[in-house]
Every structure is written in C-alpha cells, then in structure tokens.
Amino acid sequence: MTFDDLSFAEKLEHLERVAHRALPLWGFPKDSHIRLLNFTENATYLIEPGDGSKVIMRVHRLPYVSMDSIRTELSWMKALREETDLSLPEVIPMKDGNLIATIATEKLHEERHVVCFTFAEGKPPVDSSDGNGDVGAMIAKIEKIPDSITIPVFKGAAVLSDAIGLHQHGSRMQEADRQVYRTVGSIMAKMHLQSLGWKKPEFYRRITWDFDGTFGKKNNFYDVSYADRKWLSAHDIDILDRARETIRCRLALYGEGRQRYGMIHSDLRTANLLYDGKTMTVLDFDDCGMGWYMYDIAGAVALMEHRSDLSEIVDEILKGYESIRPLDEADKKEIPTFIMMRRIGMLQSLICRIGCVMGGSGEACELTPEILAFYAKGTVRLAERYIEEYGERVYKTYAISARQRMQHVLTPYVI
Numbered sequence: 578m579t580f581d582d583l584s585f586a587e588k589l590e591h592l593e594r595v596a597h598r599a600l601p602l603w604g605f606p607k608d609s610h611i612r613l614l615n616f617t618e619n620a621t622y623l624i625e626p627g628d629g630s631k632v633i634m635r636v637h638r639l640p641y642v643s644m645d646s647i648r649t650e651l652s653w654m655k656a657l658r659e660e661t662d663l664s665l666p667e668v669i670p671m672k673d674g675n676l677i678a679t680i681a682t683e684k685l686h687e688e689r690h691v692v693c694f695t696f697a698e699g700k701p702p703v704d705s706s707d708g709n710g711d712v713g714a715m716i717a718k719i720e721k722i723p724d725s726i727t728i729p730v731f732k733g734a735a736v737l738s739d740a741i742g743l744h745q746h747g748s749r750m751q752e753a754d755r756q757v758y759r760t761v762g763s764i765m766a767k768m769h770l771q772s773l774g775w776k777k778p779e780f781y782r783r784i785t786w787d788f789d790g791t792f793g794k795k796n797n798f799y800d801v802s803y804a805d806r807k808w809l810s811a812h813d814i815d816i817l818d819r820a821r822e823t824i825r826c827r828l829a830l831y832g833e834g835r836q837r838y839g840m841i842h843s844d845l846r847t848a849n850l851l852y853d854g855k856t857m858t859v860l861d862f863d864d865c866g867m868g869w870y871m872y873d874i875a876g877a878v879a880l881m882e883h884r885s886d887l888s889e890i891v892d893e894i895l896k897g898y899e900s901i902r903p904l905d906e907a908d909k910k911e912i913p914t915f916i917m918m919r920r921i922g923m924l925q926s927l928i929c930r931i932g933c934v935m936g937g938s939g940e941a942c943e944l945t946p947e948i949l950a951f952y953a954k955g956t957v958r959l960a961e962r963y964i965e966e967y968g969e970r971v972y973k974t975y976a977i978s979a980r981q982r983m984q985h986v987l988t989p990y991v992i
Contacts, residue, residue, distance in 0.1 A: 580639060580685050589613070592620040592636050595680045599634065599691040600624070602671045602678045617930070619863060624693070631696035632669060635863075639687055642863075645782040647677050647690055650862050652778050653840060661767045664858040666694035697858040699851035702757045706749035706886070748886035755893045760857055761845055761877050762897025769870045770902055772840040786843055786868025788828055791922040792821055797864075798925035805928055808953040820917060820960035823968045827914045831907065833869070841868045845877045871912050874898075875919035882920050883955055917963045924956045 583591060593611065600609055610625040614633075618641065624632040637647070651668050658665050668676050671693075678691040784790060790797045804814045831837065842865050849861040864876075874894055881887060891912060898904065927949050 578685060580687060583685075589616065589620070591682070591685070592616070593622075595636050595682070595689055595691065596620070596622050596624075596634055598680050599636075599678050602673075602691075603632075603669065603693055604672050605632070623696070633666065633694040633696055635692050635694070637690040637692070637863075639689060642690065643782060644677060644679070644690065645780045646784075647692065649778060649781050649783050650865055651676055651692070653775065653865060654862055656775055657768065657771055660771050663764060663767055664697070664856045665862075666697055666858065666860065669693040669695060697851050697853075697860070699853035699856070699858060701850055702760075702847050702852045702857070704754045704757065704847065705751055706754055748889045750886065750889065750893075757847060758877075758890055758893035759897030759900075761847070761850070762894035762899075763901050764850075764857065764859060764897075765842070765845055765870075765873050765877070765894070766898040766901035768842060769839065769873070772870075773835070775840055783840075783866035784864070785866055786841065786872050787833075788825055788918075790868070791918050791925075792825075796922070796925070798922050799929035801925040801929045803921055803924050803928070803956075808928065808949060809957065813954070813957045816957050816960050816964070817921060819964050819968065820921065823964055824914055824918050827911065827967065828869075831869075831911050831914075837871070837908065838869050839867065840865065841870060841873045841876075843868060843873060843876045844879070845873055846879055869911075869915060871908055872915045872919065874912055875915035878916060879919055879923055882916055882959055887916075913963060913967065917960065920956055920959060924953055927952060 580588060580591065593613065596611055597607070600607055600611075605624060605626045609627060611634075612623045612625075614621045614623050618638040620636040622634045622636070624634050626632070642650075654665050654668070657663055658667065670676055671678060676692065679688050680691055681688045784797050786797065789795075794800065803809065803817050806814075809817070842859070842862060844861060844864045845859070849859065851858040851860060874891060877894060878887060878890055881890065884890065895904070895909065931946065931949055
C-alpha cells in the first residue's frame, strides 16, 4: 500500500501523524496543539507548543521534491531576506541544527520531508471585487444533484459566463484592491532584481517553469495532460493543442535572455500573502524555480483569467513592478502567453487533484467535478480568444525566423 491508495480522509490522518512524529525533533511537546491550515499539495499546520508561541509546519508532498530541492528553496528564501526589504518567514532549525526532517513510514514505503517556519501575523489581502467565492456557494446548493446533470450544466455556465464577461465594461475594483495588485507587482520586481545577481548553490535542484514544464510528459502538473475526454471534447482538445503550438512558437521567439529568465516564485497569488496592516509577508516558495519573469504575473492572476477586468489587474501589477524594475514592450506583449500557459497548467493540476482539495485551502471552495467542468470549458473559451488574437501572425514569424536560423547554419557549407 502507498499514500495514493488511501482515501482522502486517510491521507489527512496520515499527514497529521507525520506532523506529530516530527514534533520532538524541534523540541516541541508531544501534546502540542496541531491544527491543519490547508492541504492542496503539501499539508500546512499551525503548531502551538503551549508556551504562547506559534509555529508553521509544512509536511511535504511526494514525490515532488527532494532534499536538495528543499535546501535550494530555503537557500533562496534566506538570500531574499538578507538582500531585499521583503518580509518572508524564517526557517526554524531542529534541535540538531538541521533544517529538514525526514519521517519514514515503512507501511506506506515512504520518506516524507518536514520543515518548520516562523509564524507571521496577518490575513491574505482580499480583492473586494472578486466573485470566485460565489461559485462555492452555488456548489453547496447543488452538491446532491447527480454529476450526469450538473457537469453539462456547468460546462454551459462557463460559456455563458464568458459571453457575459465579454460584454461587461469597467471594473468593480476599489482603490484598496488596486493597491494590493501594485504591491504584488513591486514584490515581484524586487524578487527578480535579486534573482539577476543570485548565485545558485552547489546543491541547486528545482523545477523549471519552461514550455516542457507545462506540456512535457514529465511536467510540473503531476505529469497530467489536458487531453482528457472525461472533461473535454475532441474539439476542445484540438483548440488547446492549437493554443499550445501558439505558445511554443511565441516563447521560442521571445527567448530566455538573462533579463527575461531566472529564479521566480511562480505562485504570487494573494492567497500566498499575509497582510497585518503594515507589512505584506510572502509565503509558499514551494513552487519556486527557474522560469520567465513574466510567468510570475501569470501566477499572480491564476484562477482570475475569466474576469472581464483582467487587463486592469495586470496593469496595476505592472505599475507596481515598473516602479522597481522597468520592462520593455516585448515583455509586456508576452504576458497573455504566460497567462494562457499557466491556465492550461492549472487545468492539468486540477484534473489530477479532483476530490483532494478542501474548501478554504487557498482555494475558493472544494474541488468538485462541477468546478472542474466549469474551469475546463472556461479554459477552452480563453484559448479560442488567445489563438484568434495571437495565433496566425506568430506562425508566419516563427517560420521566417526558423528559415533564417537554418540559412545561418548552412551558409558556411555553401560553395
């Protein structure tokens, strides 16, 4: 038996047992109060040892990370704390001075890594104009209706929602909401500036947010492909295939120059920020790795791609970003490509995690078949618009560029 063979409830029970077994390694009493804060991939717990202090414990997923991968994450976080004015949690060493515990469970044939961080006060900043929470309320009302009825309804709702969104004008964002996105942009820029001068440690090992990181057979989204007929029709899959090809061509032309590609957070959503009224603290570096800097913008607006005011949100992020680090026009023009790539990647992630995400775990609601059907069809609608706006022109440009590169290679051999 392995962890994947367990029911969802059994998985949560096992992860809590791992957390309890790790307590003595940090010198925490065995009767410390443990509360699950969220579980999407990792399980994150609030530990209260009983002396008035609070600690965050992260029990890592498998087999996503290695020991060196976690060491790299912690190394970059340490560098960001020391070299920028950003607020980040600090890792707490165990009694023996090491930072990462490994808890073996022979019954499940696993060794699971555990890390503890300092507790940060505050709450995630909330965009008052975001209506994602409404979906959760809708799900709660219809959860007893058979999937054979609700899934087609939610696919149709995605199309209707998209059509309505196209005809909406203006944004309901308040000035406080806009300031949140400008802050996200400035945080992002400070990270990227530090990344430009960061020297990788000898033990460096992290995932890579490149094209294969989303679309390869061994991708960052649990090796899942979007081409799943349970959620998409053959026509839908063909549209996403065309979007993927557009993305491939555009990224090949955009390139991986030093000013465009480096160490990124990759998941700077407001759910991964804490605001205490004075300071914004950045959390969850579990997905950090090498990638395009503009991919961080896509990560920041993940799960919001359907919003009619998405361009305004991106504009606010860019205002904050460029107050710290200027961008060229090519960077800005490629943001829709990264948003589309992230959206497809998130679809693959949700397909893998169906039934294994709790409401309140950094998500609007529990991940149900209805939510996935809505998200999948919405992804196709976004891909149709992306292809229409960015597809045909880039194919011609990419073809010309490819011929030029080939001519350059062959020129020395021409007699």
